[in-house]
Amino acid sequence: MVDDTRIMLTGGHVVDPVNDVNGPADVLIAGGRVAAVGRDLPIEPGTTVIEVPRHGVVCPGFIDMHVHLREPGDEHKETVATGVAAAVAGGFTAVACMPNTTPVNDHAGVTRLIQEKAAEAGLARVYPVGAATKGRDGAQLAEIGELHAAGCVAISDDGRPIANALLMRRALEYASMFDMPVIDHCEDRSLAGEGVAHEGYHAATLGLRGLPAAAEEIIVERDVALSGLTGSPVHLAHLSSRGAIRAVRDGKARGVRVSCEVTPHHLILTDDRLAGYDTNYKMNPPLREAADLDTLLDGVRDGTIDCIATDHAPHHYDEKHAEFDRAPFGVIGLETAVSVCLDRLVHPGHVTLVRLVELMSTNPASILSVPGGTLGVGVPADITVLAPELAVTVDSSAFKSLARNTPFDGWGFRGGVTATIVGGRVVYTNAAAEGAEAFTNAM
Amino acid sequence: MPPTADVPTPDGLGAPVGLRTKDLLSIGDLSPEEIYLILDTAEAMKEVGTRSIKKVPALRGRTVVNLFFEASTRTRTSFEVAQKRLSADTINIAASGSSVVKGETLADTVRNLEAMAPDVIVVRHQSAGAGHLVARLCRARVINAGDGMHEHPTQALLDALTIRERKGTIKGLKVSIIGDLLHSRVLRSNVLLLRALGADVSVCGPATMMLPDMARLGVRATTSIDEAVEGADVVMLLRIQLERMRGYFFPSLREYFQLFGMTAERLKRAKPDAIIMHPGPMNRGVEIASDVADGPCSVILEQVANGVAVRMAVLYLLADEPQG
Numbered sequence: 001m002v003d004d005t006r007i008m009l010t011g012g013h014v015v016d017p018v019n020d021v022n023g024p025a026d027v028l029i030a031g032g033r034v035a036a037v038g039r040d041l042p043i044e045p046g047t048t049v050i051e052v053p054r055h056g057v058v059c060p061g062f063i064d065m066h067v068h069l070r071e072p073g074d075e076h077k078e079t080v081a082t083g084v085a086a087a088v089a090g091g092f093t094a095v096a097c098m099p100n101t102t103p104v105n106d107h108a109g110v111t112r113l114i115q116e117k118a119a120e121a122g123l124a125r126v127y128p129v130g131a132a133t134k135g136r137d138g139a140q141l142a143e144i145g146e147l148h149a150a151g152c153v154a155i156s157d158d159g160r161p162i163a164n165a166l167l168m169r170r171a172l173e174y175a176s177m178f179d180m181p182v183i184d185h186c187e188d189r190s191l192a193g194e195g196v197a198h199e200g201y202h203a204a205t206l207g208l209r210g211l212p213a214a215a216e217e218i219i220v221e222r223d224v225a226l227s228g229l230t231g232s233p234v235h236l237a238h239l240s241s242r243g244a245i246r247a248v249r250d251g252k253a254r255g256v257r258v259s260c261e262v263t264p265h266h267l268i269l270t271d272d273r274l275a276g277y278d279t280n281y282k283m284n285p286p287l288r289e290a291a292d293l294d295t296l297l298d299g300v301r302d303g304t305i306d307c308i309a310t311d312h313a314p315h316h317y318d319e320k321h322a323e324f325d326r327a328p329f330g331v332i333g334l335e336t337a338v339s340v341c342l343d344r345l346v347h348p349g350h351v352t353l354v355r356l357v358e359l360m361s362t363n364p365a366s367i368l369s370v371p372g373g374t375l376g377v378g379v380p381a382d383i384t385v386l387a388p389e390l391a392v393t394v395d396s397s398a399f400k401s402l403a404r405n406t407p408f409d410g411w412g413f414r415g416g417v418t419a420t421i422v423g424g425r426v427v428y429t430n431a432a433a434e435g436a437e438a439f440t441n442a443m
Numbered sequence: 444m445p446p447t448a449d450v451p452t453p454d455g456l457g458a459p460v461g462l463r464t465k466d467l468l469s470i471g472d473l474s475p476e477e478i479y480l481i482l483d484t485a486e487a488m489k490e491v492g493t494r495s496i497k498k499v500p501a502l503r504g505r506t507v508v509n510l511f512f513e514a515s516t517r518t519r520t521s522f523e524v525a526q527k528r529l530s531a532d533t534i535n536i537a538a539s540g541s542s543v544v545k546g547e548t549l550a551d552t553v554r555n556l557e558a559m560a561p562d563v564i565v566v567r568h569q570s571a572g573a574g575h576l577v578a579r580l581c582r583a584r585v586i587n588a589g590d591g592m593h594e595h596p597t598q599a600l601l602d603a604l605t606i607r608e609r610k611g612t613i614k615g616l617k618v619s620i621i622g623d624l625l626h627s628r629v630l631r632s633n634v635l636l637l638r639a640l641g642a643d644v645s646v647c648g649p650a651t652m653m654l655p656d657m658a659r660l661g662v663r664a665t666t667s668i669d670e671a672v673e674g675a676d677v678v679m680l681l682r683i684q685l686e687r688m689r690g691y692f693f694p695s696l697r698e699y700f701q702l703f704g705m706t707a708e709r710l711k712r713a714k715p716d717a718i719i720m721h722p723g724p725m726n727r728g729v730e731i732a733s734d735v736a737d738g739p740c741s742v743i744l745e746q747v748a749n750g751v752a753v754r755m756a757v758l759y760l761l762a763d764e765p766q767g
Contacts, residue, residue: 193690201656207571207593207628277572321550323570325591 006030007424007442008043012052012385015059015357018374022354027058029381032424037375048442053435055389056418059357060375061093061382063364064334066158066183066237066261066309069095069126072113073102078314078402080117080126083334086312086401087124088428090334091417093382094125095312096368098158099136106131106142108150115151123427124420125382127153127370132171132182138163141174148178153368156183158237161219163189165226172232179369181233181259186219186244187211187285196325198271198286206274208324211286217243224251224258235367236260238311240285242295249304259367261307262296264333264340265407269293273407279320279327280407283313297350306363308356310337314403335399336408338384339392342415346388353388381424387433390416462760466578466585470596470635478636482604484756485749491528492751501759502531505562510552510577511588512538512568517723517747518588518598522565525754531762534561549573550580557581563762566590584761592626598722599632601753603640605746606677609718614641617714619671621703622681622730623692625652629722630681634660647671648681648703651692668703675713679720680705680730696729706732710740718742 007029014025014037026041027034043049052058069083078086080097087095097114099105105114111128118126130147132155134140144155155175162168162184171182192215197203199210220236224247227234239245239260251258265283270290273281281287299305313330320327341360345351351359361384365373372382396409419439420428429439462480464472473481491499507526511519519535526533536556549568556564557580565586566577571593578585589595606613618637624630624646637644638661645663646654647670657664665671672678683699693699710717719731719740727733736743 199655201659204625204654204656205631205660207591207631209592277575318548318550321548321576323549323568323576324572325570 004031005424006035006044006047008041008047008049009052009058009383009385010049012056012058014375015057015353016375017354017358017362019376021375027375027383029421029424032381034375034377034379034381036377050438050442051435052385053387053418053433053438055387056435057353057386057388059384059386060361061372061420061422062091062338062360062384063094063096063368063370063372064092064310064312064337065096065307065364065368067095067097067312067334068100068314068330069097069114070314071101071117072110076316076402080114081121082400082402083312083314084118084121084123084126086332086334086399088420088422089400089417090336091338091384091386091420092124092334093384093420093422094127094370094372095334096127096129096153098129098156099131100159104131104136105129105152106134106136106147108146111147111150111152124422127151127368129154129156129158129183131155132157132162133167136160138167141167141171144174144180145178148180152180153370154181154183154235156185156237158183158185161185161187161189165222168223169226169230172226172230172234176230176232181235181367183235183237184219184223185237186216186223186239188215188218191215191218196282196286197274198288200271200289202271202274206277208274211284213241213243213288213292216241216285217247220244220247224248224256227251227258228254228256231257233257233259238263238266238285238309239305240266240288240292240296242292245295245299245304249299252304259306259363260304261309262300262305263311264308264337265331267293267296267300267308268340268344269407277324278407279322279324280331280405282324282327282329283311283331284329300345300359301350301355306359306367308337308341308359309364310334314401315405317404320405330405332399332401332403332406335401336394336406338386339394339413339416340408342386342388343413347414381421383421385418385421385439386415387418387430388415390414390418390433392416466574467596467757467761468574468578468585468587469594470599470632470639475639478600478603478639481600481753481756481760482607484760485600485604485752488752488755488759489749491755497528498530499528500530502526502529502762505531505762506560507531507533507563507565507758507762508556508561509533509535510556510564510566511536512573513589515567515589517750518567521747521750522588522754524751525758528751529755529758531758549576553577553580557583563758586757586761589628591628592631593628594632595628596632597750597754597757598629599636600757601746601750602633602679602720602722603636604749604753605720605742606718608745608749609742610676613637615643616676617643617645617674618677618679619645619647619675620679620681621647621668621671621705623652623683624648624654624681626684627681633679634662638662645671649693649699668709669712672709672712675717677718677720678705678710678713682722682724683726683730685726700729704728704730704732705735707734707738710735720746722746
């Protein structure tokens, strides 16, 4: 059956860096794909017209290339269904989910389970990331060819680094046969030891064991060197330290195929937050110092950093409600990322909306070689509609995610999401956003 | 000696001048005036220990729980003696004898205790910040009796009482703290307290056991023990935990003693009337030579005696007003 549904988004400000669009335009969706983008497009009979609210910004769908959906194995923390509900509520039309599930996503059976759960939920697209090594044990390559055939878009042992340099080299070489990047969690575990917080003044005075920034830098330097050696693309997850950004910048200048991401929380929080031992400030890599944060902002501005990804890491309340050194690492981010980025990056002028769309849509699509990242004619109509002026107060009790472990509960931000469209279908509208009814009526 | 006219009476008759803080989790919770108030109160409390009947009714009817997740003899006994001298009802819970071994979380343990309406919980735990978690969960006042590598506030207070008794003041004294700085909660509490009261503090230890950014705490750091001891009024030694060799912190106890052990010879660089302190338990022949530990400069047992008085003072000042 041919889907001949036609939807016209009119009156919005369209931002599509790939096609150099940054201004008022209409977007016509037909059969779930983008059919046209331009000023004053003609409206044919039978077209559902959605008036984009004042100040509304229409972007290619945001892609969070680093989330943990916890299924299979830890469904008390999050499920694929709740994770994608959180994704679309946060303006994400697609997510890439890390393989540290139980069992590990190191074979096609797990990949297919995740895909089936995602299809049942029918909200955001889910791109599984396969394990780089069997069981994420860092000893032997996983069956990367099978993972690729099953639909994995990258490989990673995320949560752990690929510690052995030879194995990392082989993973890079082997995955390049399938045009898949290796995503590395950069942490020298022998140096990081039992650390739980950034090694510095605050951890020292609070009596928390330190995670030195050098533990990240060492692996970043190594991975840049190995990418240079093999010519294979490497993507470095959730970078946090100034040394790491410097190493990536140097590598890019030499032409190494390295890309990297940063989380919203590392862009706005520093380790002085640890004073009350609130475990919602405990994540790995840890919150670092002001000088690191400044360098991360530089990297976001100058292109050293390719993407903003949340590292959405749901944990159950009971697990986080524990002694700081015993609580698990990680915070959730899907439902706050857009607000954080609009309020703290776009409004203060660190980045333009165009750059934000590159960071959250265009570049992740390109790194993972997945559809989207643009509103070019013929691509699936995955669209995020932003409300940059919306006053948002974060209320974790209203999250779609099963988890509540956010550092931003109660925070106020300027900027949010109006609606999320996946494959031409409105999958989320924000009741709090002005004019969102227009989207709700089209659901 | 500081003026003692305003010292509250330990007989529980007069209304004590309280502390602003609900809990004592960190020395940072206290203003210098509050530190002096605790020390002055502790001096008055010492008198109780000299009576034939070593008991006052100040905390009669108050329930105090000693919740110890870590082995402790000195600190737990000291708190218990202090509580009994103030006539509080004392309950001791050791982690090994509790539901903790059955897998109960700290939060649940505390919620269950709270349901029995204690007035004070004294908590010792392996994790930094455990006291903060306990305090967030209960109306009872919480006293941190040592939380991981973070702090041990009553130790710093009893050290301050001991120093003040011997030296008359703390302001302007040169205090050297030597040993495993990195892992020491005694160090962290002492640095905060001594700096708050205006002492000139140096710290010394192997480079592997230094804290970053000591200058930000107003403290001088050195790896030379001779430099640290030079002209010191007070030399405080920190315990070396023998298992630290496994973390590559130092090659052997023998070399540690050679480089950082406090000997009578090294002590000659200190002021002639310098005092030697140690929070215990001591490793004789590692961080301190026996002749120094047992010598005329040592005030180590006075520290223990003062521990009871300081804990009586803290309990009295915190718990006299029922919470909630």
